Amino acid sequence: MIRRSLREWDHIAFGTCEDTIPETHAAHLVDVARRSPFSGRGGDGVLEHRRKDIRARGVVGVISAPGCQLEILPKIEAMGEAESASDETLRRRLVHMLAVARDIRIDAQTAAQLGWQRDTLLEILIRLFCGKMIEAVRQGIPRRYIAHEDDLPALRGRLDVTRQFSTLAAQPQKLACRYDELSPDIALNQVMKATILKLSRLATAPDNQRSLRELSFVYADISAISRTALRWDLITLDRTNRRWQDLLSLARLLLGERYQTTSAGPTDGHALLFEMNVLFEDYISKLLKRALAGSGLQVTTQGGHRNCLYENGIGRFRTRPDIIVRDGSKIAIVIDTKWKRMAPRIDDPKQGVSQADVYQLMAYSQIYDCDRVVLLYPHHHGLPDHPVCQTYEIAGPEGTNRLFVSTIDVSASHSAVSAALTSLVSKILPCPDADMI
Numbered sequence: 001m002i003r004r005s006l007r008e009w010d011h012i013a014f015g016t017c018e019d020t021i022p023e024t025h026a027a028h029l030v031d032v033a034r035r036s037p038f039s040g041r042g043g044d045g046v047l048e049h050r051r052k053d054i055r056a057r058g059v060v061g062v063i064s065a066p067g068c069q070l071e072i073l074p075k076i077e078a079m080g081e082a083e084s085a086s087d088e089t090l091r092r093r094l095v096h097m098l099a100v101a102r103d104i105r106i107d108a109q110t111a112a113q114l115g116w117q118r119d120t121l122l123e124i125l126i127r128l129f130c131g132k133m134i135e136a137v138r139q140g141i142p143r144r145y146i147a148h149e150d151d152l153p154a155l156r157g158r159l160d161v162t163r164q165f166s167t168l169a170a171q172p173q174k175l176a177c178r179y180d181e182l183s184p185d186i187a188l189n190q191v192m193k194a195t196i197l198k199l200s201r202l203a204t205a206p207d208n209q210r211s212l213r214e215l216s217f218v219y220a221d222i223s224a225i226s227r228t229a230l231r232w233d234l235i236t237l238d239r240t241n242r243r244w245q246d247l248l249s250l251a252r253l254l255l256g257e258r259y260q261t262t263s264a265g266p267t268d269g270h271a272l273l274f275e276m277n278v279l280f281e282d283y284i285s286k287l288l289k290r291a292l293a294g295s296g297l298q299v300t301t302q303g304g305h306r307n308c309l310y311e312n313g314i315g316r317f318r319t320r321p322d323i324i325v326r327d328g329s330k331i332a333i334v335i336d337t338k339w340k341r342m343a344p345r346i347d348d349p350k351q352g353v354s355q356a357d358v359y360q361l362m363a364y365s366q367i368y369d370c371d372r373v374v375l376l377y378p379h380h381h382g383l384p385d386h387p388v389c390q391t392y393e394i395a396g397p398e399g400t401n402r403l404f405v406s407t408i409d410v411s412a413s414h415s416a417v418s419a420a421l422t423s424l425v426s427k428i429l430p431c432p433d434a435d436m437i
Contacts, residue, residue: 001067030047038059047070096414110128141192143182146180150179161176188241190230199212200213301323304319322337333425341378342388373402389405
């Protein structure tokens with residue numbers, strides 16, 4: 001099988017060399033990518049099929065078609081990094097961002113066994129799931145009492161009097177019974193089996209295939225439910241099954257939810273894709289919540305929902321800021337995350353910040369009566385060796401409302417990113433409020 005890795009917004013030429021891809025295989029990959037919701041109206045939202053090459057866009061992950069597999073990695077660069085990071089490093093950074101966004105714990109021992117260098121992102125996520133799954137089933141799979149109604153020759157549980165003297169009135173040899181039975185065939189286990197079955201079709205690494213075969217045997221008696229029919233709403237985590245929380249988060253990720261989708265159709269293939277704009281927003285919001293815990297400030301995401309225009313008293317064009325920081329009932333900060341590369345000031349006095357983004361934040365400032373709004377970008381090695389935090393007065397040199405253009409180094413440890421976000425909020429808020437952080 002042909003395996004190639006590519007960075008977002010980079011291209012790979014057609015050809016037969018190791019750093020190229022055969023045009024027929026590229027066409028199959030593009031066909032699979034076009035079935036993703038991220039592909040957009042023109043079908044080029046994931047992969048752009050050009051005359052001499054294919055070009056990746058702002059969606060990362062793994063796309064597979066018969067005989068070939070393409071891995072698209074994000075450009076997550078460290079502060080002060082002299083040159084582009086290796087594929088292994090980028091996989092580590094991406095998986096750790098996913099872990100924070102989805103509340104998945106990855107300890108040092110687990111991280112050391114994931115095969116960052118030899119395998120693609122898909123195989124790494126499968127290996128992470130299998131490792132956690134095997135550890136969990138060693139302690140037994142969860143069971144719950146399930147209510148049953150059956151007509152039996154002997155009484156079991158309680159007698160259903162109504163049914164006994166109506167439906168079974170002419171069959172006295174049968175008793176209408178209601179009883180509870182301890183069973184493993186519950187919603188949580190059905191989700192796990194659906195994940196195992198799906199990954200069994202996708203895994204190519206021998207150790208992953210072996211682990212999934214063993215897990216399939218353990219779950220042989222669990223009902224096979226299609227992904228669309230799974231009852232996520234019936235799953236409740238408590239002290240008896242808390243150890244399954246990480247696995248449930250991984251199952252949501254791998255079965256397809258907010259970040260990714262699996263595509264299939266006339267072309268045999270699949271795609272595990274992540275939109276970096278969404279992932280960056282969720283990563284920042286989770287760490288910001290941790291950073292501000294206990295400070296009196298509350299962090300909400302995709303909230304607000306205020307209209308920016310009205311027609312005959314009816315709201316039009318509802319807004320939805322990425323992150324809102326509240327101080328009690330007052331909106332203290334509105335943050336909009338942008339997975340874009342800021343330009344060094346020497347090349348562009350606006351540093352690549354688009355007018356549309358600025359207008360959007362100015363509108364948020366007015367609509368939400370907020371005097372502090374922030375455009376937050378990922379830092380990269382082309383910028384100075386320290387976070388950017390540029391302040392602008394809105395609408396005039398004497399304006400009291402401020403727009404901050406800032407960067408954050410997402411390649412750093414989670415604790416370092418949390419500390420950087422705390423420092424950023426302290427700079428943004430007026431002095432009296434900053435004391436509480």
